[in-house]
Amino acid sequence: MRRRRIWTMLLVPAILAAAPAPAPAQAPAQRSIDQYNLRAWHLVDGAPPDIWALAQARDGFLYLGTGAGLYRFDGISFEPVVPRLGRFPSRNITALLADPDGSLWIGHFDGQVSHLQGDRVSRYGAPNAVVEQFARGSDGTIWVAMSGLEGGLFRIGRGGIVRMGPDRGMPAGRASSVVAGRDGAIWVAAETDIRVLRPGSTRFAPVARSMYRVRLAVAPDGQIWVSGSPADATGARAAGVRIAPLPPGMHPPAADRMRFTRDGALWRTLFAGGVLQTRDPGSAAPSFTRLTTTQGLPSLVAVPLLEDHEANLWIGTNLGLFRLRPVSAATALRVNDTVLGGFELAATQDGTVYAANPHNLYRARPGEPLRWLRRFGQGIAMIEADGTDLIVSLQDRLVRLHGDSFTTVPAPAIPGPAATWGRQGDTQWISVADVGVFQLAAGRWRPLATPDQPASRLYTASGTGGGTWFYGQDRLYRRDQAGLHAIPGDRVGSIAMVSTGPAGTLVGGELGLARLDQGRLRALSDSRVPELGGITGIVQAPDGSVWINGVRGLVRTSKAAIDAAFADPHAALQHQLFTAADGLPGVAQQGAQKSTAVRGGDGRIWVADNVGIGWIDPARIVHNRLPPPVTILRLTANDRSYADPRDVALPAGTANLRIAYTALSLAESERVRFRYRLIGVDRGWIDAGTAREAYYANLGPGSWRFQVIAANNDGVWNREGATVTVTIAPHFYQTWWFRLLAIGAGAGALWLLYAWRLREQLARTRARAEAQLAERERIARELHDTLLQSMQGLMLRFQAAAYATEPGSRAQTLIDSALERADDVMMEARDRVMALRRITGPGDPQPLIDDLARCLEEEGLIVTVSREGPPLRFLPEELEQILAIVQEALANVRRHAGTLLAQVRVNSSDGRLRIEIDDQGRGIPPEIIAAGERPGHYGLKGMHERAAALGGMLEVRRGVPVGTTVRLTVVR
Known part of the structure; x- marks a missing residue:
């Protein structure tokens, strides 16, 4: 820890007033202590000790230079900064400067300077000195004020770090402060005087005498202010330097650090301890308020001051960090x-x-x-x-x-x-x-x-x-x-x-x-x-x-x-x-x-x-109009952490992700709200509230894009937010070519299974058809060898009986009638036997109808068969039903039509089977058509039943002008 010179200070009654005095409503814009929210982060809150320097970088983080190293703070947690490439020459940091390019200049207690650019750190010089302050010139030159035995003013450029000597108008000795004026001039507080390098000049010129360890600050109007009381006050005023006022009883130089806030108030950390606010410092009656541990300052040993982008004032102490946030109300x-x-x-x-x-x-x-x-x-x-x-x-x-x-x-x-x-x-x-x-x-x-x-x-x-x-x-x-x-x-x-x-x-x-x-x-x-x-x-x-x-x-x-x-x-x-x-x-x-x-x-x-x-x-209500910068801090997968990720490639098998993010609104970080989504997984934005981590489980291979946005304490959203792309490699079985092979193999297996199943079904069908054919053959043999032979023998007996009766008698007439009926039955039985023997497998009904026509022609019925359309394929049982319907229709022509001519037309031109049986006989009586059957006979009814079994339709109507038409329609 650096030694501090403690100065005795007498406080004015206004500072010790028991009752707080709020700023009048129509007073200047400079706020009193009562119009700030005061918040402290102590060591128990994770704050680092010995905070000697503060800076806010372009990324929005608050960087703390401490006796324990460099830290960054997002308003919630403190995180040590460790570069991946290179290392800091010392942990004891005494000065910081945030460069507009996003890099950070770091001054160490041993006089060395580090330049942190992303994850890389470079180092300059090794004098026996203490870095007090940085300044950046309008041309980008970095100026360094150093105290100590080998201190002085240094410049960092392309040639490294260079001491400014007498050839540049700088005497030997220490420098305690350096600032860059609005006009491009560089002001330096040297050991015995204040000097300035005007634009266009190559030498520093003295403007006023001063005692050692004075501090410089640039006011919002561009004026240069100096702490304490320079010996040559007249020369200082002539050179445009203003002297910071002190309350009665306080002696110069008094200030350890000095800074103006944008409202024009002057703030100083004191060698005597605490912080001094001066409102209207250029007026004849400035007002002073001292901030001590009574108001919550973690320690009286306060050094750096910083006003951030949101007008919060930060104070670093040796026991923690302190913030003054402008608020709308006052107590x-x-x-x-x-x-x-x-x-x-x-x-x-x-x-x-x-x-x-x-x-x-x-x-x-x-x-x-x-x-x-x-x-x-x-x-x-x-x-x-x-x-x-x-x-x-x-x-x-x-x-x-x-x-x-x-x-x-x-x-x-x-x-x-x-x-x-x-x-x-x-x-x-x-x-x-x-x-x-x-x-x-x-x-x-x-x-x-x-x-x-x-x-x-x-x-x-x-x-x-x-x-x-x-x-x-x-x-x-x-x-x-x-x-x-x-x-x-x-x-x-x-x-x-x-x-x-x-x-x-x-x-x-x-x-x-x-x-x-x-x-x-x-x-x-x-x-x-x-x-x-x-x-x-x-x-x-x-x-x-x-x-x-x-x-x-x-x-x-x-x-x-x-x-x-x-x-x-x-x-x-x-x-x-x-x-x-x-x-x-x-x-x-x-x-x-x-x-x-x-x-x-x-x-x-x-x-x-x-x-x-x-x-x-x-x-005068305070509004925070700045959308908070959003940063993704780290991504954790498979117990491996990736800091500040942008595009992350993860190995195969990664399923769970944890993503930590933050938003750099330092006014009220605890009220910052977040929304996030993983594109391709989340259907919409997930309202995370104030949570600063997202978790995903059971992710598959592929490329995923995580996006997070945030709103500050006043609800102003950063709609762009921050993103990180995560690519998870697939296992071999998760690749497209493996899936394609798997699909092909599966399709082949299904085809083989289908072919085997089809072969099995065909075999079963063939076996069933063969069994049916064998059974039909057996039935035909039985009918021919037993039933027909028995009926033939019976008819011979009836014939002998007829010969034995008296010719012309009623008995002979009845026997002759019975023989005729038996002859019909024999003919039908032979037809059935012939049909059973003709149907030997699936096919078209046309050949069977032709055979039937030839058989009937031998019995005296002339049947003409015609065909239109291609052959159709029917199963044996279907052919049997079709043939039985045609046979019954032709039998009716022979028995009842009174004609020996019939015509069968087969049509299959439109994929349907239509069979029409026509005759030119006396025609079917209308009452039979209406009843659907002849009383005591079942032929017509059986034809309808067979057509229904086929899923077809049977139509019987009288011909025009004479005869009967029977039409069978079957749909394949």
Whole structure:
């Protein structure tokens, strides 16, 4: 650790003031300490020790040069920086400079300089000195101020690091500071004087004498400032150098480091310890505020100062890091050992704001800070405005403040400490907690009764609404000449106050916000808008803005937004939320029965919160317009980590990924929100909230692109974000050629299986057909050898019987008839036998019909067969059915048509089999067609049944003009 010279310092009374003084609303833009959010990172939070230098690089990271090495900080975690190529000559870093090209210049305690470019580090020089400060000239030259025995001013260029000597106008000796002016001049604080290298000159010229270890800084207007008091003050002013003022009792050089923030305030870390803020340093009466461990500084040993891109001021100490973030609000009065209890607020017609705690009264006129006004022996129960006067309720009386004079209000003793006070014309109203509401009439306080609840739970609205609006628990009442009337509608829990203004009559309750709409209350509940819970204060400004103080913080919205939210039950309430992170002292004070928010004449909104009183100026609300740079920190796969990845090739078998990312918004890093997606896996953006890691499992081979975007604390999104492409190599069985081979092999196996199955089916079909043919042959043999032979023998017996009977007798006639019938049966049986023997396999029915025609021709029936269309293939059982239908039709021609001519037409031209059997006989009777059969006969019915079994259609109709047509249609 470097030694420090501690200077004795006397603090001015303004620095030691017990009550904080907020900046007036119309003051210059320079902020007081109270308008910053103060945050410290201690060693236990992971902060490195001995922070001697700070810089913010182009990538947005905050880099810390420490006695333990180089670190980078993203607002959440500290990470040591270790280059992959090269190494730092020393861990003890005393100076940093971020170059516009994204590289980082690093000064070490041993006088060496490192240049970090990506993952590569290069080194310059090895003098026996200490690097104090860097400066970058307009031409890109890097200037280095070094202290120590061999210190001085050095320049880094193409030839390496070079000391500036007498030939360049620099005397021997140490240099404590170097800065680059706006005009391109280089200013140096040497051991005994201040020198400058003007543009176009080759030599440094002295401009003023000074003592050792002074610091230089460039103001926003381009002026050069020096710490301490140069001996030649006249020469310094003539050269354009301004002297940084010091509070009484502080001696130069005082500053260890010095820097201006962009609002023009001057900040110095002190040799005597702590940090000194100087507002209006160029004025005749600058104001000083010292920042010490009392305000949360990790240590009094503070050295580097840095203002980042988002106007946050960073301070490095030997025990941690400290940040001052500009906020919209300021704390005017805070609970401490001397200020206890709740607070009251009131604003009079002239814009004066009054605040009270149990015994003290404070006042803030427009544009002024809150100042103590008076202490009361009795506790202050309530304050309320009455025009330009102020009513103060003590324990047993009311006091009026007119101007600067206090007088007791002429009235009898009040029934108890007033919780609210209101006026309606000349009538005064008060509410006393747990007692009720009272009206001052005829010189006495008269209680007001309520029709539906105990009077002790009733309160009158405070201020101008007193006597008109009353509320008790969750009920609101309006008073007229007829008495109190409860307002119907939605409930918002226990009511705290009523506000009337441009947005209408608004009611603040424990469970939300209600508005009077056509005689009914309509509510925006805290379940719909969580920020509207625990409302105890409402301010309706003339410009239509509405400020609501609740348990979540201070909500700013507008009349238009409220109208839209009430008009559409699904619409969100457009609003902005301010919390303790924005400078407010906590959240809305609860248990109040009057508004905890008022508006001052200068436009500031004042709030009474649970740990103090604060204000916010709507004209000076801080907005973070910078979208946060997004960086992917590392990718982890298979227990291997890839830092700062861009394109990563991973081995085969990688299935799980972990990707760490961050966004470089240092204002409120904990409120940065992220969305990410893995293109090809995620259908849309994944809302990660504040999480800074993404996990993926069971990924296959291929190329995947991960993208992450982020929004800062004000919801400004960086839509471009950061990306990394991940390529996972496939196993051999995951390659396209293997898949193609696998598909081919599978298709071949399926084809072989199909061929085997087809062969099996054909074999089974052939075996079944052969079995059927064998059975048909057997049946034919049986019919021929047994049945037909037996019938033939039987017919011979009948023939002998016929010969034995008397010729012409009835017996002979009957026997002859039976023989004729038996002859028909024999013929049909022979036909069946012949058909069984003819059908030997699948095929077309045409040949079978031809054979049948030839057989019938031998028996006297002349059959003509014609054919159109190609052959068709039918199974044996189908051929049997077709042939049986044709045979039965021709048999009917022979038996019943009375003709010996028949025609068979076979048509298969359109893929269907059509067979028509025509004759020119007497024709089938119409009644048989209608019945579908001849009584006692089953031939026609059997033909229909066989056609149905084929899946075909049989049609029988009378011919034109004579004969019968039988048509069979079978679809293949």
